Amino acid sequence: MIARQDVQQADVPAICKSCEARQDGLCGAFNARQLTELARASSRHEVLAGAELPNDGTYSNLLSGVVKLTRNLSDGRQQIVGFHFAPDFLGRPFEAKRPIRAEALTNVALCSFPKAIIDRMANEMPELGRLLLKHALNELDEARDWMAALGRKTASEKVASFLLMVARNTDPAHSPANPISFDLPLTRTDIADFLGLTIETVSRELSRLRSDGTIRIVNKRQISLASIARLEERCGD
């Protein structure tokens, strides 16, 4: 699912076809004239797996890959507070001072827009402001769902919920009844830091799900689910 070859063929200029075609991303809101202007100002670039994304106030469409957002306590304890899967939209226009870092989990391709241009266009076009707001509220809803998981779910419910989330982001249109298979773009350490568990507990819970037939672990990173419905029974909500 994390299509590495997308990152290789990265010679699409300026505002890329993938942006224009995408309903979900920022570009859906613009008219043809604005898209032409954006094309001149935007830039496409790659970030390698493991590298930190710059927090420079630019807005970006995430064209391929997976990004994690982490927040650290002073003694090094780490919590992952969110993920971005392609084709999400990334942007933090205000208050970028919080101790939250964005890091590429896989190789990542971005189409970035300078803050100044987007801000000016948002002034001309209220529709764009509403789109940005809608994105922020979706992220807020997701954050609150995970708060409930972190505070009140058991370890096995957390792992089941996590697998469901990855499956849905990997293949959103998939039927709940059919088997589905995907690459986990995270190490066990990342999963643990997301779920507020240790790597040992994550590993044990995955083994338990494997031994009762809910999942198959092909490759450490490659998981296949017997059915989404089967996991939904175990995720606590």
Added chain:
Amino acid sequence: MIARQDVQQADVPAICKSCEARQDGLCGAFNARQLTELARASSRHEVLAGAELPNDGTYSNLLSGVVKLTRNLSDGRQQIVGFHFAPDFLGRPFEAKRPIRAEALTNVALCSFPKAIIDRMANEMPELGRLLLKHALNELDEARDWMAALGRKTASEKVASFLLMVARNTDPAHSPANPISFDLPLTRTDIADFLGLTIETVSRELSRLRSDGTIRIVNKRQISLASIARLEERCGD
């Protein structure tokens, strides 16, 4: 601090002086003509402690009181995913279908604006859209701070962080070195549901903080802190 008498004297009409005076609320963004129009459309009302706030798409300034946002798992486990303290701004224009309920913890006074009017004004005035976005991003940052607490802090760090948050919202300008005292607007059950703990653990941690002199528990609901700095040492970040 939760000024109950404010709720009693609730005969301010339409768009209230408290709204206009408030930097933080929605009204800061409007010009005089728009404020006059809003005055006709807005309504002030009260919600009693314990009652649920309607999720009807209206936007509101929270004039006094405290509101909790809760999310429940299917078997009744509850997680509090956020608070609103006066003078916060409340609003969920999109995707109100998530299983999140807003409930008044104290008596609450609201100044509400119909969604249709705000939406139209947001179209006329990009500044308003940016204000709404800024509020949503602040809430997102807070949610992520609490994700880190839920996932990675110990019980005593959670309780210390919680007391700090209430203290800061109660008297944001207070010096970190001086003592401060405030009403806890929550039961032990609410605190536990916010921190992902049980009421017994919350009670024990409060007792521990009392016995080592960090806090004084006057009245079950009335807490006084020796100093904010003292608590900050214990909150883990």
Added chain:
DNA sequence: GACTCGCCTTGATCGAGATCAAGGTTTTGC
């Protein structure tokens, strides 16, 4: 091949916080 290094799994034991239980205090209602 064999060595190393990073990552994962599994087992044994421990401990923070949950659960169970009893009693205290504050509020409410008569």
Added chain:
DNA sequence: GCAAAACCTTGATCTCGATCAAGGCGAGTC
């Protein structure tokens, strides 16, 4: 005022997930 109910505290015990420990697997390197 008293009784009942709601809420809070404290103690005893248990359990889930953390910690400690050992070894496996796979990729890269020599």
